[in-house]
Amino acid sequence: MTQRAPSLLVEVLSAPGRVRLLDLPGWERLLRQANSANVGAILVFLLEEHGLLDDVPPQPREHLEAARIVALRHRRLTGYEVERIRSDLAHLGLPLILLKGAAYAMAGLPSGRGRLFSDIDILVPKDRLDDVESALMVHGWASTHHDAYDQRYYRTWMHELPPMVHLRRGNAIDVHHAILPETAPVRPDPALLRAAARPIPGDLGALDVRTLSPHDMFLHSAVHLFFGGEFDQGLRDLFDMHRLATHFGAEPGFWDGLVARAIALELTRPMFYALRYATRTFGTPVPASVMAAAAAFAPPRLVLALMDALFVRALMPPHPDCAARFDGAAHFALYVRGNWLRMPLVLLTRHLFHKAFVSPRAAEAA
Amino acid sequence: MPLVADLGRAELARRLGGPGLLLRTGPFVSRIQSNISLVADGIGLMYRDNVIEEPGGFADFQVRLRQSAGLRRWWHPQVRFDHDGREPFAPLPLAQAWPMFEWVMNWCVSNRAHRYLIVHAAVIERNGCAIILPAPPGSGKSTLCAALVCRGWRLLSDELTLIRRSDGMLAPLARPVSLKNASIDVIRAFAPDALLGPSVPGTNKGTIAHMKAPAGSVAQVGDVARARHIVFPRYQGGAATTLTPLSKGQLFIRVAENAFNYFVLGPAGFDCLADLVEGADGHEFCYSQLDEAVALFDRLAGVTP
Numbered sequence: 001m002t003q004r005a006p007s008l009l010v011e012v013l014s015a016p017g018r019v020r021l022l023d024l025p026g027w028e029r030l031l032r033q034a035n036s037a038n039v040g041a042i043l044v045f046l047l048e049e050h051g052l053l054d055d056v057p058p059q060p061r062e063h064l065e066a067a068r069i070v071a072l073r074h075r076r077l078t079g080y081e082v083e084r085i086r087s088d089l090a091h092l093g094l095p096l097i098l099l100k101g102a103a104y105a106m107a108g109l110p111s112g113r114g115r116l117f118s119d120i121d122i123l124v125p126k127d128r129l130d131d132v133e134s135a136l137m138v139h140g141w142a143s144t145h146h147d148a149y150d151q152r153y154y155r156t157w158m159h160e161l162p163p164m165v166h167l168r169r170g171n172a173i174d175v176h177h178a179i180l181p182e183t184a185p186v187r188p189d190p191a192l193l194r195a196a197a198r199p200i201p202g203d204l205g206a207l208d209v210r211t212l213s214p215h216d217m218f219l220h221s222a223v224h225l226f227f228g229g230e231f232d233q234g235l236r237d238l239f240d241m242h243r244l245a246t247h248f249g250a251e252p253g254f255w256d257g258l259v260a261r262a263i264a265l266e267l268t269r270p271m272f273y274a275l276r277y278a279t280r281t282f283g284t285p286v287p288a289s290v291m292a293a294a295a296a297f298a299p300p301r302l303v304l305a306l307m308d309a310l311f312v313r314a315l316m317p318p319h320p321d322c323a324a325r326f327d328g329a330a331h332f333a334l335y336v337r338g339n340w341l342r343m344p345l346v347l348l349t350r351h352l353f354h355k356a357f358v359s360p361r362a363a364e365a366a
Numbered sequence: 367m368p369l370v371a372d373l374g375r376a377e378l379a380r381r382l383g384g385p386g387l388l389l390r391t392g393p394f395v396s397r398i399q400s401n402i403s404l405v406a407d408g409i410g411l412m413y414r415d416n417v418i419e420e421p422g423g424f425a426d427f428q429v430r431l432r433q434s435a436g437l438r439r440w441w442h443p444q445v446r447f448d449h450d451g452r453e454p455f456a457p458l459p460l461a462q463a464w465p466m467f468e469w470v471m472n473w474c475v476s477n478r479a480h481r482y483l484i485v486h487a488a489v490i491e492r493n494g495c496a497i498i499l500p501a502p503p504g505s506g507k508s509t510l511c512a513a514l515v516c517r518g519w520r521l522l523s524d525e526l527t528l529i530r531r532s533d534g535m536l537a538p539l540a541r542p543v544s545l546k547n548a549s550i551d552v553i554r555a556f557a558p559d560a561l562l563g564p565s566v567p568g569t570n571k572g573t574i575a576h577m578k579a580p581a582g583s584v585a586q587v588g589d590v591a592r593a594r595h596i597v598f599p600r601y602q603g604g605a606a607t608t609l610t611p612l613s614k615g616q617l618f619i620r621v622a623e624n625a626f627n628y629f630v631l632g633p634a635g636f637d638c639l640a641d642l643v644e645g646a647d648g649h650e651f652c653y654s655q656l657d658e659a660v661a662l663f664d665r666l667a668g669v670t671p
Contacts, residue, residue, distance in 0.1 A: 024424040028397075032428060036450040059424045066480040073630050 007316060009033035012043070013239055014282045016050040027060035037235045040064075041071035041114030049110070071114040078105050081120055081171050086209055088139040092131055095208040097123040097197045099176065099220065103211040104240070107200040111243035115236070119163060119172035123194065123212075126177035133161055133175065140167045153351070157183045179220050180227065188223070188265040214248035215261040222274035223267055230335065231314035235281075238315055241274045242282040249285065259293045268297035277311055310337075371414040379406050381421065386428075388419035392528075392539040392587050394479070396471065397425035402445060404463040405431055412542045412563055412576055415584040427474035431467060433460060449474075458569075465566050465574045468544060472525050475539075476626040482528040482537065483638045484626040489522040489536055489593075490514050495667040496536050496591035498527050498646070499599055500624040503571070506601030506653075509549040512577050513656040514663055516557035521583040522591065531631075531638045534645065535590035540583045542576035550575045556656055593646045595666055596621060599659075600652050607658040610650045617648030 008030050012018050022030065034040045044064040047053045056064060078101075086096045099121035104112030124132045145151060145162040154162040159178035165171070178190045196213040199205035212220060218241060225237040248254045262271040272294045278284040279291070298304055370378065370389070381387040382405065386397040389409065400406070419425075434444040434457055444457040447470050454473070458466050476484050487500035488511035501507035508524055515521045522538035530537055542563070545553055550565055550573065561578040596617060597609075612620070621639060622628045628635045653659040664671065 025422055028424050032450045036452060057424075059426065062481055063426065063478065066478050069480040069632075069634075070630060073632055076632060 007033055009037060009039070010235070010281060010316075013039070013046070013242075016046055016052055019047065019052055020055065024057060024059065027057065031060055031063050038116060038233055039114075039236050039239065040067040041074075041116060042236070042239070043114070044068045045071070045113035049113075067114070071116065074116050075105055077171070078102055078120070081166075081169070081173075082106055082204070082209065084139075084169075085120065085122065085136075085173065086204070086207060088141075089132060089135050090207075092128065092135060094124060094128060094132075095194075095197065095199075095210045097194060097210045097212065098200075099123055099179075099212065100224070103200075103217065106204060106209065107211050109244070110247050111240045115240070119174050121174045121176060123176045123179075123190065123197075125194065126190070129161065129175065129177055133164075136164055136173065136175070140169075141165065141173060142167055144172075157181055179223060184227070186266040188219075188267055192265060193220075214244070214251060214254055215258055216265070218244045218248065218258070218274070219262055219265060219267045219271060222270040226270040226273040234311075234315045238274075238278055238281060242278045242284045245275075245278060245284050245286065255287050255290050258290060262297075268294075269299065272297040273307070273311070277315065281315060367417045369414065370409060370416050370418055373418065375406070375410060378410055379403075382406050382409070385421055386425070388421065388423050388425055389413060390417040390419055391471070391541050393537055394426045394475065394539075395419050395423065396427045396429050396474065398429045398431075398467075400429075400431040400463075400467075402431055402433060402460070402463045404460070405467055408464040408467060408563060408576075411561075412578050415579075415581045427471075427478070429467070429470055429474065431463060431470070462566055462569050464563065464576070465544075465569050465571075468542065468576060471541065475526055475528075479528065480627055480630060481532075482530055483628065483631060483635055483642070485527040485529065485621060486525065486624045486626060487527040488524045488543075489527040489538075489591075490519040491522060491536075491591045492519045492664070492667040493669055494591070495594045496522065497595045497597055497663065497666065498536075498593050498621075499597055500527070500621055501599055502624075503546075505599055506549070507599055508543055508545055509552055509601065510599050510653070510656070510659055512543045512545060512549070512553045512560070513556055513660055515543065515577075515580060515583070516553070516560050517660045517664075519663070519667075520586060521579050526626075529593075529638060529642055530590065531634060534592070534638065534641050536593055537590055538583070538587045540579045540587045542578055545575050545577055547572045552656070553577060593642060596643075596646050596648045597651045598649070600650070601654065602652055603654055605652045605654045607655060607662055608652045609662065610652075612648035612650060614643055614648070617646075618643045620648075 008026065012030060019030070031040065034043045044053070044067050047056065047064070053061070053064070082098065082102060089096060098106055101112070101115055101117030102120040104115060141164040143162045144165050145154065151162060154160065159181045160174050160176040164173050164175070179188055179193065180186065193212055193216050196216055197210040198213055199208065199210050211217060221237065221241050221244060225234060258271065262268045275286055275291060275294050279286050299307065378387065382398060383401045386399045387409070389396050389398055398409070428450055430448040431445055432448065433439060434446055438444050443460040445460050445463040445466055446453060446457045447455050447466060485498065485500055487498050488507050489496060489498045490511060491497070499507050499511060511521070511524050521540055521543065522536055523541065524543040526539060528537040528539065545562070550562065553560060554562065563576045563578070565573050565575040567573045598620060618639060621643065625635070625639070628639065631638070661671065
């Protein structure tokens with residue numbers, strides 16, 4: 001890996017006690033890096049968990065508290081929206097399976113504390129997509145992508161409906177039937193994911209609101225980052241994996257069963273990357289036996305060297321303090337790679353061509 | 367504490383072009399970095415009475431305004447705002463660098479300062495009587511605010527009323543007053559001694575000129591005040607000066623409509639606003655003559671002519 005020193009933000013996320021050594025300019029640097037990586041509110045809850053908040057000097061403390069206020073509002077809105085969606089879909093007799101941010105928040109997981117996200121993701125069986133879409137439309141949710149190409153792109157090739165937005169409340173929902181597109185070379189079986197989903201604790205769990213199982217949550221987070229093309233929140237996403245692994249690692253069976261589950265879901269490569277970069281970046285406590293078992297799923301050495309170079313750049317906070325030459329190129333290479341992994345070459349060429357030349361013209365004409 | 371005026375133009379430009387000028391405006395310190403001379407000129411003129419913090423200090427907000435590079439340096443040059451590596455706004459023509467600076471300074475506060483309930487309103491004080499003037503653009507709020515300030519009222523803020531949630535007190539910012547279009551000449555005629563910056567035409571709000579906050583208001587920026595009245599002004603050509611009371615319920619709703627972070631704050635915002643409305647009288651105010659308006663405000667503050 002390159003010799004770049006870890007950013008102050010990464011140091012603090014890995015070892016929160018590091019903030020005890022910060023002077024005021026150091027705090028300013030930390031807060032600015034945290035804001036640019038969209039983890040400002042995550043930081044306040046992390047410091048609180050570690051009993052470090054009371055030692056924070058007043059000026060940075062005020063910013064942390066402001067971030068907490070924004071995060072608490074986000075949590076209130078999420079709770080309200082999840083309850084609306086549950087009630088909108090209740091007559092279908094399906095469990096409401098939440099994915100990613102909404103799942104972490106509603107299940108009260110450490111990875112959900114202070115994490116901001118822009119839409120609520122749910123997983124439903126593919127053969128019930130039409131029912132779910134109609135029920136949502138009846139209750140005021142409307143598709144945002146009106147372009148015929150975009151509609152076909154989602155419905156034919158993707159693993160989700162075109163995003164829907166509530167007409168009055170303005171919040172967004174992504175309805176997934178799988179966690180990878182139809183066009184990807186590996187196809188984790190959604191039936192396995194749904195069968196292992198477990199109710200969240202408390203009242204909503206009793207109403208059949210669920211999250212994926214711990215293994216699947218971790219693997220979904222990994223596939224989302226390492227098979228996706230967007231790394232602008234890469235550090236935050238990798239920190240999710242660190243928090244999930246640290247939290248669920250304490251549950252019996254989590255580490256013993258992870259590799260077998262990744263094999264069953266065909267997600268061994270993203271698991272390998274997640275464990276490699278989480279341990280290297282945040283020092284995630286992963287048992288040596290798991291690291292050794294995961295190593296069997298590494299890419300060839302040359303590819304791995306390239307991935308190391310790309311991911312190390314992409315996983316820095318986007319703050320100018322941390323920027324270096326070629327970061328833009330690394331992000332672009334990963335964007336193309338993300339699409340490559342999800343679509344065969346012919347389809348990808350066609351998609352990028354359409355996005356580059358046809359969509360802008362259609363937008364202009366509209 | 368050193369003031370901007372003590373720095374000298376060369377040192378001001380050096381700090382702006384290097385590690386940043388740490389400019390204090392009320393409770394906040396902004397780290398300002400820019401190599402645009404319009405920005406340096408504007409700060410030198412409009413903020414000359416403001417305190418600057420030592421270069422190694424803590425800044426609440428980072429404000430970086432730079433010129434677009436490449437072809438844009440020569441052809442229709444632009445100014446870009448960069449906030450911790452992100453650009454929340456589209457670039458503007460370089461000639462609008464100063465209005466952009468002022469907007470960005472407002473944006474930083476209204477997005478982050480959740481220790482306060484923040485209302486889109488002017489606020490002035492005289493005789494210990496602070497009056498909040500919330501209003502949508504075009505209502506003549508800034509004109510009225512500028513006129514009052516030129517007649518001895520203390521300026522707390524022209525755009526952002528900060529209500530401290532811990533005790534309901536109003537925290538001053540004492541930053542320039544933003545005048546638009548016809549108001550610029552109205553204030554020039556009303557107060558020939560007022561210090562106005564250059565007029566910038568063609569912004570998305572029309573022509574803009576800023577009036578410097580009086581030195582006395584800047585010096586008293588640490589003195590919080592309590593709101594006694596909340597007045598919704600409306601300029602209407604030829605109208606008589608009239609003050610109409612608002613019920614507490616109407617007042618609450620109308621202040622909430624003008625607040626930036628009422629919904630962000632949730633229950634705490636409700637409590638803060640309820641206390642504010644409880645302690646202040648609400649009015650609608652229609653005017654066409656600034657002299658009459660000032661006389662009426664003086665009476666509200668118990669000033670005898």
